[in-house]
Each structure stands twice: as C-alpha cells, then as structure tokens.
Amino acid sequence: xxxxxxxxxxxxxxxxxxxxxxxxxxxxxxxxxxxxxxxxxxxxxxxxxxxxxxxxxxxxxxxxxxxxxxxxxxxxxxxxxxxxxxxxxxxxxxxxxxxxxxxxxxxxxxxxxxxxxxxxxxxxxxxxxxxxxxxxxxxxxxxxxxxxxxxxxxxxx
Amino acid sequence: xxxxxxxxxxxxxxxxxxxxxxxxxxxxxxxxxxxxxxxxxxxxxxxxxxxxxxxxxxxxxxxxxxxxxxxxxxxxxxxxxxxxxxxxxxxxxxxxxxxxxxxxxxxxxxxxxxxxxxxxxxxxxxxxxxxxxxxxxxxxxxxxxxxxxxxxxxxxx
Numbered sequence: 328x329x330x331x332x333x334x335x336x337x338x339x340x341x342x343x344x345x346x347x348x349x350x351x352x353x354x355x356x357x358x359x360x361x362x363x364x365x366x367x368x369x370x371x372x373x374x375x376x377x378x379x380x381x382x383x384x385x386x387x388x389x390x391x392x393x394x395x396x397x398x399x400x401x402x403x404x405x406x407x408x409x410x411x412x413x414x415x416x417x418x419x420x421x422x423x424x425x426x427x428x429x430x431x432x433x434x435x436x437x438x439x440x441x442x443x444x445x446x447x448x449x450x451x452x453x454x455x456x457x458x459x460x461x462x463x464x465x466x467x468x469x470x471x472x473x474x475x476x477x478x479x480x481x482x483x484x
Numbered sequence: 485x486x487x488x489x490x491x492x493x494x495x496x497x498x499x500x501x502x503x504x505x506x507x508x509x510x511x512x513x514x515x516x517x518x519x520x521x522x523x524x525x526x527x528x529x530x531x532x533x534x535x536x537x538x539x540x541x542x543x544x545x546x547x548x549x550x551x552x553x554x555x556x557x558x559x560x561x562x563x564x565x566x567x568x569x570x571x572x573x574x575x576x577x578x579x580x581x582x583x584x585x586x587x588x589x590x591x592x593x594x595x596x597x598x599x600x601x602x603x604x605x606x607x608x609x610x611x612x613x614x615x616x617x618x619x620x621x622x623x624x625x626x627x628x629x630x631x632x633x634x635x636x637x638x639x640x641x
Contacts, residue, residue, distance in 0.1 A: 366556075369556070369560070370556035370557065370559055370560045371556070371559050371560065371563060372560075372563060373563060373572045373573065374572070375572065375574075385571070385572070386571070386574055386635065387574075393559065394575055394577075395552065395555055395556045395559050398552055398555065399523075399526070399527035399528070399550075399552045399556065400527065402527055402528050402550065402552050403526070403527045403528065403529075406528060406529060406530055414542070414543070415530045415531070415532065415542070416530065417532075417543055417544075418551055418582065419581065419582065420579070420580050420581030420582055420629075421579070421580060421581075422577070422578070422579050422580075423577050423578060423579075423580060424576065424577030424578075425575065425576065425577055472577075478543065
C-alpha cells in the first residue's frame with residue numbers, strides 16, 4: 328500500500344498506540360480565490376462561493392469557501408501527516424460544524440485531539456478512535472470542528 | 485444573486501414555507517473511476533481511493549470514493565434543486581455518516597426530509613431548518629446520511 332511504503336510502519340499508529348488526550352498537528356494549506364471558485368464550480372455553485380460582488384449582499388458578506396471545501400482540505404492535511412494512523416484514515420462518520428467561513432488568503436492547519444479509544448467487541452483486529460479535529464487559520468480563528476469516528480487497526484500480534 | 489435569477493423567487497422556500505415531514509428529492513449524479521481518483525488525488529490521496537489493486541487488500545475491498553467526495557456530490561445535488569431554499573443552502577453544521585462506500589458506477593441521488601423548523605429568537609429575519617439528507621445509489625443502498633442544520637431566511641414582509 329502506498330501509505331505504508333511512504334513511511335516506515337513504525338511511524339504509523341495502531342489502536343494500541345492511541346490514548347485519550349493525545350494531540351497531533353498538521354502541516355498548513357493556503358487557500359486562494361481560484362481554489363475556492365474551482366471547488367464551488369464543481370460541487371457547490373452558489374453565488375457566495377463563486378462571485379465576490381454577489382457574495383457581498385449575502386449572509387457571508389464576501390467570498391467564502393464551501394464548507395465541504397474546508398472539510399476536503401482538512402482531510403488532505405490529516406492524510407499528509409496530521410493523523411498518522413496505520414491503515415490510513417477511514418472515517419465512519421462524525422459531527423461537523425463551521426463556526427466561521429474560510430476566506431481567500433486563509434492558511435489552514437488542523438489540530439487534533441483523541442477523545443476516545445474503543446476496541447471493537449465483535450472484531451478483535453480493530454477499534455474506533457474518536458478524534459476532535461479543529462481547523463483554524465493564521466489568525467487562530469476556528470473555521471471547522473470535526474469530531475470524527477475513525478476505524479483503526481490493532482497492532483498485528 | 486445568481487440563484488434567484490435562475491428561478492423565480494416564488495419557487496424557492498422561505499422558513500415560513502417549511503414544515504416537519506416535508507420531503508425533497510434531487511436529480512441524479514453518476515460517479516466513475518476517474519472522478520473518484522481526481523477528487524482523491526486532490527483531497528484524500530489514500531490507496532483505497534486511488535488504486536483498484538491496492539484497494540483490494542484494504543477495509544474497502546475495492547476502489548471506493550472518499551467520503552468527502554460523496555458529501556461534495558450530495559451538496560451539488562442539493563444545490564441543483566434537491567433543496568430549493570431561498571437565499572441558498574447555508575449549513576451551520578451537522579452530523580454525517582457513511583454506512584457504505586460509494587463505488588465507481590454508482591448513480592447517486594439525495595432524498596431529504598425536514599426534521600425541525602426553528603425560528604431564531606435573536607434574529608427575526610431567519611431561522612434554522614434541520615434536514616436529514618440521505619444519499620443513496622441505484623440499488624437503494626444508503627451511502628451517506630447527513631443531518632444538516634441550515635440557515636433559512638424568513639419571507640420578507
């Protein structure tokens with residue numbers, strides 16, 4: 328698998344390596360107007376994500392990224408080292424909130440904290456890690472809070 | 485605004501037009517391998533989203549779309565008429581779950597149901613609609629359940 332080839336296995340964490348309160352910090356991603364408009368054109372073509380002038384008269388009061396774009400960038404930051412999980416980042420679901428819009432020029436980073444580690448009762452080879460992933464910008468403003476339930480393999484014995 | 489130009493205002497729903505139990509159904513979107521790999525390459529570059537062979541040995545047992553890709557397509561289907569809300573679709577957040585992976589060849593559609601309509605106490609011009617949006621494929625399998633809190637304007641008096 329690519330993920331395990333890129334880094335030695337020992338760098339990635341199994342269920343057994345997680346504990347409540349553990350924290351991770353991702354790299355950074357700078358978002359600009361063209362990225363915002365390209366994503367919105369494909370997946371969320373609404374005026375406040377596509378057109379600076381049209382956005383002024385809306386709830387967003389200016390061009391803002393689709394919340395799903397913020398979610399997608401967050402995922403990329405987690406995959407690129409923000410959550411070094413053996414077997415990759417596999418989410419079963421979670422809760423998501425966007426307290427503030429993502430704006431052109433924002434530099435996004437994700438800080439994650441382990442809230443819960445639960446071995447599976449029916450599947451001895453895996454478990455669930457609940458992780459709170461906060462996406463913030465260069466001014467420390469929280470743009471997204473994702474509380475994700477991740478499927479994590481146990482260390483092979 | 486573009487959204488109001490595309491359809492007459494009367495077609496779009498204000499908070500006052502929503503009621504619990506109201507249902508909407510979106511159009512359809514067919515997803516293929518190249519879309520799955522393009523989205524994953526940009527936002528979720530993990531082997532089970534990028535490479536058919538590498539995917540076989542993983543939890544997904546075959547190529548699967550990123551959950552965030554399913555979410556993004558769901559949003560597109562809602563914007564394209566699946567949720568005709570005056571002022572557009574503006575989410576404050578919600579809960580998301582992916583009971584089954586989205587596969588190449590799947591044809592996605594969204595069925596939404598209004599769970600709650602809550603006028604704002606502090607802002608007389610708007611309120612919140614809680615909507616359960618289920619994304620399913622051509623076999624009726626549920627791929628995603630999103631329970632979204634949407635900001636919806638009241639009808640101007």
